[in-house]
Amino acid sequence: MTRKTLLAALVAATFTATGAQAQTEIHWWHSMGGALGDKLNELANKFNASQNQYKVVPSYKGSYPDSLTNAIAAYRAGNAPHILQVFEVGTATMMAAKGAVVPVYKLMKDADEPFDPKVYLPTVTGYYSDSKGNMLSFPFNSSTVVFYINKDAYRKAGLDPNKAPKTWKEFIANAEKLKAAGQSCVYTSGWPAWMHIENFSAWHNVPIGTKENGMGGLDTEFQVNSPLHVRHIAMLGDMAKKGLFTYAGRTNQAEAKFSSGECAMLTSSTGAQANIRRMAKFEWSVNFIPYHDDVKGAPQNSIIGGASLWVMGGKTNNAYKGVAKFFSFLSKPEIQMEWHTGTGYVPITMAAYDMTRKSGFYDKNPGADIAVKQLTNKAPTANSKGLRFGNYVQGREVIEEEIEQVIAGKKDAKAAMDDAVRRGNEILRKFQAANKG
Amino acid sequence: MEKRVVFKSAWLPYALLLPQLVITAMFFFWPAIQAVYYSFLLQDAFGMTSQFVWFENYAALFRDSHYLSSFKTTAFFATMVAGSGILISLLLATMADSVIKGALVYKTFLIWPYAVAPAIAGVLWAFIFAPSIGIVTYYLKLLGFDWNWIIDPEQAMALVVIASVWKQISYNFLFFLAGLQSIPKSLIEAAAIDGAGPFRRFWTIVFPLLSPTTFFLLVINIIYSFFDTFGVIDATTQGGPGDATKVLVYKVYYDGVKAADLGGSSAQSVILMFVVVMLTVVQFRYVERRVQY
Numbered sequence: 001m002t003r004k005t006l007l008a009a010l011v012a013a014t015f016t017a018t019g020a021q022a023q024t025e026i027h028w029w030h031s032m033g034g035a036l037g038d039k040l041n042e043l044a045n046k047f048n049a050s051q052n053q054y055k056v057v058p059s060y061k062g063s064y065p066d067s068l069t070n071a072i073a074a075y076r077a078g079n080a081p082h083i084l085q086v087f088e089v090g091t092a093t094m095m096a097a098k099g100a101v102v103p104v105y106k107l108m109k110d111a112d113e114p115f116d117p118k119v120y121l122p123t124v125t126g127y128y129s130d131s132k133g134n135m136l137s138f139p140f141n142s143s144t145v146v147f148y149i150n151k152d153a154y155r156k157a158g159l160d161p162n163k164a165p166k167t168w169k170e171f172i173a174n175a176e177k178l179k180a181a182g183q184s185c186v187y188t189s190g191w192p193a194w195m196h197i198e199n200f201s202a203w204h205n206v207p208i209g210t211k212e213n214g215m216g217g218l219d220t221e222f223q224v225n226s227p228l229h230v231r232h233i234a235m236l237g238d239m240a241k242k243g244l245f246t247y248a249g250r251t252n253q254a255e256a257k258f259s260s261g262e263c264a265m266l267t268s269s270t271g272a273q274a275n276i277r278r279m280a281k282f283e284w285s286v287n288f289i290p291y292h293d294d295v296k297g298a299p300q301n302s303i304i305g306g307a308s309l310w311v312m313g314g315k316t317n318n319a320y321k322g323v324a325k326f327f328s329f330l331s332k333p334e335i336q337m338e339w340h341t342g343t344g345y346v347p348i349t350m351a352a353y354d355m356t357r358k359s360g361f362y363d364k365n366p367g368a369d370i371a372v373k374q375l376t377n378k379a380p381t382a383n384s385k386g387l388r389f390g391n392y393v394q395g396r397e398v399i400e401e402e403i404e405q406v407i408a409g410k411k412d413a414k415a416a417m418d419d420a421v422r423r424g425n426e427i428l429r430k431f432q433a434a435n436k437g
Numbered sequence: 438m439e440k441r442v443v444f445k446s447a448w449l450p451y452a453l454l455l456p457q458l459v460i461t462a463m464f465f466f467w468p469a470i471q472a473v474y475y476s477f478l479l480q481d482a483f484g485m486t487s488q489f490v491w492f493e494n495y496a497a498l499f500r501d502s503h504y505l506s507s508f509k510t511t512a513f514f515a516t517m518v519a520g521s522g523i524l525i526s527l528l529l530a531t532m533a534d535s536v537i538k539g540a541l542v543y544k545t546f547l548i549w550p551y552a553v554a555p556a557i558a559g560v561l562w563a564f565i566f567a568p569s570i571g572i573v574t575y576y577l578k579l580l581g582f583d584w585n586w587i588i589d590p591e592q593a594m595a596l597v598v599i600a601s602v603w604k605q606i607s608y609n610f611l612f613f614l615a616g617l618q619s620i621p622k623s624l625i626e627a628a629a630i631d632g633a634g635p636f637r638r639f640w641t642i643v644f645p646l647l648s649p650t651t652f653f654l655l656v657i658n659i660i661y662s663f664f665d666t667f668g669v670i671d672a673t674t675q676g677g678p679g680d681a682t683k684v685l686v687y688k689v690y691y692d693g694v695k696a697a698d699l700g701g702s703s704a705q706s707v708i709l710m711f712v713v714v715m716l717t718v719v720q721f722r723y724v725e726r727r728v729q730y
């Protein structure tokens with residue numbers, strides 16, 4: 001009896017195994033944990049159900065730096081995945097790895113899949129294209145920083161809750177009033193380097209580095225010690241000293257401080273909205289990030305964060321065909337809209353944005369469209385289409401360290417930003433030397 | 438007739454040693470040699486190109502004033518971790534040694550933390566001390582003390598020291614307790630009869646007899662604080678704020694694992710290896726002389 005069942009199971013297993021062999025598996029490593037991961041699996045399942053030639057197998061590989069590290073190790077050992085989700089600061093590392101990756105424009109052309117980079121928001125296309133305008137990776141989850149205010153706290157301080165500050169001058173005036181009204185934490189910010197250096201620079205149309213923020217060549221140098229940068233960081237240090245700014249850490253720790261009601265104002269990722277919507281027991285709004293009104297041309301446009309999908313080299317043509325088909329599937333406006341509304345990431349094509357607007361989603365979720373408006377505020381310039389610095393994982397860390405020194409009152413802004421540039425340039429030179437071949 | 442058992446075989450001792458030698462070679466010497474080799478290379482992240490750059494990775498490190506200051510941070514951190522770890526566990530061990538009722542329960546509880554992985558310990562402490570939501574933070578605030586290690590360098594250092602020490606106390610405690618229990622009671626009783634008080638008995642009899650244990654623990658604790666603490670730091674401060682808690686081993690981990698800078702990370706680990714070897718030599722050469730076996 002048992003032997004018979006065993007035999008039957010064995011036969012069944014053999015059949016299912018051969019059945020599965022007809023399908024080509026496409027491995028997709030990603031960093032979307034929790035609810036985002038569920039949403040991502042849904043997309044993969046939908047694709048798998050839509051055809052029977054290919055099977056996309058997503059696997060969660062830890063945080064962005066972790067999955068990049070894993071993929072690098074796997075590539076060195078000869079078993080990299082087909083698709084790898086890489087965060088925006090890893091873009092330069094991936095672009096320099098010619099041969100390790102297959103550029104997306106080439107992949108789509110070889111597979112005869114239609115692919116038009118112009119359908120994406122210009123800030124998205126620019127971020128992931130080489131100097132000739134060829135798109136090297138496939139945009140997937142993009143976000144940007146926006147400015148959240150707690151309307152109840154505004155009312156309590158006697159401020160107009162429907163008038164969020166537009167400039168930093170107004171911002172400080174409001175902050176002082178909130179403080180005077182007994183608000184224990186007035187303002188906090190997630191992702192300090194992304195907000196106060198990268199997006200700050202784009203928003204004011206000033207360079208983060210030479211050579212179009214590194215997009216024009218590996219011989220780029222940081223320029224974050226300009227008078228405007230120094231003035232802004234000094235302002236943050238000053239606000240911290242006066243108790244108007246509460247530093248909360250280098251990633252998204254600040255978001256919990258806002259949604260719990262502890263802090264009245266927050267600058268952080270658009271991705272925070274889903275959580276705030278769930279947690280906040282107060283009225284809040286999403287707004288454009290503030291700017292310095294004496295800077296000519298400000299506000300320009302903000303830049304994206306988040307991640308894109310890279311195709312790794314050394315796989316079969318058949319598998320690449322499958323990857324291309326999957327990317328075509330992901331490009332469909334209805335899929336884009338599903339991802340955008342389900343996760344809080346930005347709709348990365350205009351078609352998806354229009355479709356979402358027509359569906360009435362933005363009327364029900366006011367503020368969900370602020371990110372797109374901010375990203376497309378003006379046509380992007382060389383300073384505001386993105387950035388590409390070698391080993392920016394280390395570079396961004398250097399900038400964060402120096403900002404923290406200013407906030408803690410250990411260094412003045414000028415010295416800190418000078419040090420950030422000097423230390424950052426060392427990293428850039430090393431990357432240039434390692435990738436010149 | 439010879440009474441001792443003698444194995445005449447020429448190969449047996451080597452065969453018996455072989456498994457241990459293979460493990461040591463594979464998991465200690467091979468990676469160490471690899472690290473030295475990689476420290477002379479400049480590679481891109483994917484290892485597509487690799488250039489031999491002699492000592493450039495080392496030179497770059499010593500040009501960086503932040504790397505040099507991380508030595509100071511590490512020295513302070515190691516002193517605090519090894520020093521307070523040994524002191525606290527010695528105190529606990531002496532007290533547990535004199536407990537008669539329920540001694541087993543105390544001892545078991547004191548040994549528990551050793552079973553906790555460093556990263557878990559870090560997360561635990563990060564939760565307890567979390568700014569704005571931590572339970573300790575809450576009580577400190579009631580006392581009028583502003584606890585925010587996210588931006589305060591001294592508090593951040595205190596946090597990683599506490600978490601690292603907590604993890605190591607059980608280990609030290611075990612050794613001290615065993616040491617204490619091997620001291621003959623008659624010695625202490627004789628001193629008591631001669632009129633020596635508890636403190637005098639401790640300093641003139643117990644502590645000298647414990648000195649081999651203390652010395653061993655000193656070496657182990659310093660090695661622990663140099664190598665095994667990056668899990669705790671990664672789970673709490675991640676080297677910040679600024680570079681206040683960026684000890685050498687954390688930078689090795691960050692640059693190598695997170696930033697894919699293998700050459701720089703390898704050069705740092707070679708330097709770290711050298712520092713610890715030197716420290717251990719110094720300890721055996723000078724401190725051990727004062728140990729009474």
